[in-house]
Amino acid sequence: MAGVINVTSSNQAILTLGNTAPLAVPGVTNGLVIPLVQDVTVSASPGTVRYSTLDSTSSSAFTTTNENEISFNMLLDDDVFFGLTNTDNEVANVGLLSTSIAKTEIFFSVAFEGTDSGDYYVSGKGFIGGLAPTASMDQAVWISPGTIIVNGELTKSTVS
């Protein structure tokens, strides 16, 4: 099991949002930690173009720009989804829904190992989208997918 990042301790996979980069660092005061996340996916995909040449039986490729995205599914927390008064972090103040509607750029981090010094996380900035809250008597709670369409590159860092 060496090297496997186990998330069963419930404080390792953490999605944090802020209206500034320092507010989105894992474990920072006033960072908006998205609670009740069922799963989170960090997608870092280089764009590619394939082409064929007459002297090869295989296609070739070159890269274009990276397309990065954070996607997740969550149970809805009313304070996080609709906002709770916060004078330091505007994303927390207005909530995920209003931030998405306003198309406001936000900063984010996805902690992989928690918030201890030296723990890895991925950060960047982007736009919240893909919110689609659903509820039914079969599931009986509000759940929603969500995405952060990353504007620019993902950055690998460690908690200081």
Add this chain to the structure above:
Amino acid sequence: MRSTLLTQITTNLTGSSVKVSSELPFENSGNPLYIKNKKRFYLDEEDIATETLYKTVDGTQIDQTTTTIEGYLCVDAKNPLTDIGTIISNLISAKSSIANTVEADCEYSTEIEGDDLTYIFEYSFVTVS
């Protein structure tokens, strides 16, 4: 949950030919009380089963709990109650007294042994928390 259901059943059967007992349907001298005391409805203890509906990476767990309660009513098979249809309908409708359920069901079956006609009701309630 049992006490709420029992209260509603008592209300629903007021004025009918069946009384409601607050005792559990335990056995007395080898016979269940509902066999001994006919035309008296008995509600058993709750059986509870819980399973996880959702788990999140921050350790929150949303559970779905199914509570099952059985009720018993025994009558003389040779002398059926004239208002048994209304009684059964009222026993079934008592399920709506339990609030905040995802599902509230009631089904019943009958057993005949000798002169004893026993109605066995199974209430089932599903909640999420």
